[in-house]
Amino acid sequence: MKRSVAPVFWLLFGAGGMLAALTGPALVVITGLAAPTGIGLSPDFMSFARALSFVHNPFGKVILFGIIVLFFWHGAERIFLTLRDMHAGGRLTLMWICYGTAGVLTFVTVAALTMIGV
């Protein structure tokens, strides 16, 4: 029997979904609402120097990598399954579009983290 690759994507979907359920609302409030407006948090919360030292830290790198990449793979699997339900295209085409985009963005995330360095 040919092995299916579906469990791999399913696992990434599950990991990203759980991470988004536990951290997503708080992260959106912090980086998207509180820090930019300065309401509840210092307006310098995400200043250049602080962001840079956060990414220089190995823990910061792992956190950012995990959040960005798993969120992408979670979204990719969801969008793929939904487009399948909508009969928007063939299985392979949709797989290439959804997983391909997530794959490229994973690569870009690694590249950006590497460029910033230690």
Place this chain on the structure above:
Amino acid sequence: MNGPRSYLRRTDTLWWARRTYLAYTLREATGIAVAGYAFILLAGLISLANGERAYDVWLNFLKSPWSLALHLLFLIAMVVHVWTWFKIMPKTMPRLVIGRRIVTQNEITAAGIVVAVAAFIVILLVAECVQP
């Protein structure tokens, strides 16, 4: 008389936009928001890699009304995601037995939401503590 009548699938391509499927479509749409938020973070990371001037452009974008409205939308989607995620979780996992008693699906959902609310509070408190 009774010739071959092959099965014709309904050609309703907008079924997901119908009211009956509203809950389904809303739940699935949260995936767009989760990926969209990751995209904003990645944009910030790329601009950070390109130096202070590029990073300031990203920070200024975050301050724009467009971004604030977008993040408000993201927040609503994230809350829908939390709700539906833990609503579905008990259906995707093996039956949970604690002390010879089967834990009901509603209890698992409730526990998940409690953990999510606790995580929300803890992360915000950590952010408060580490601010300059």
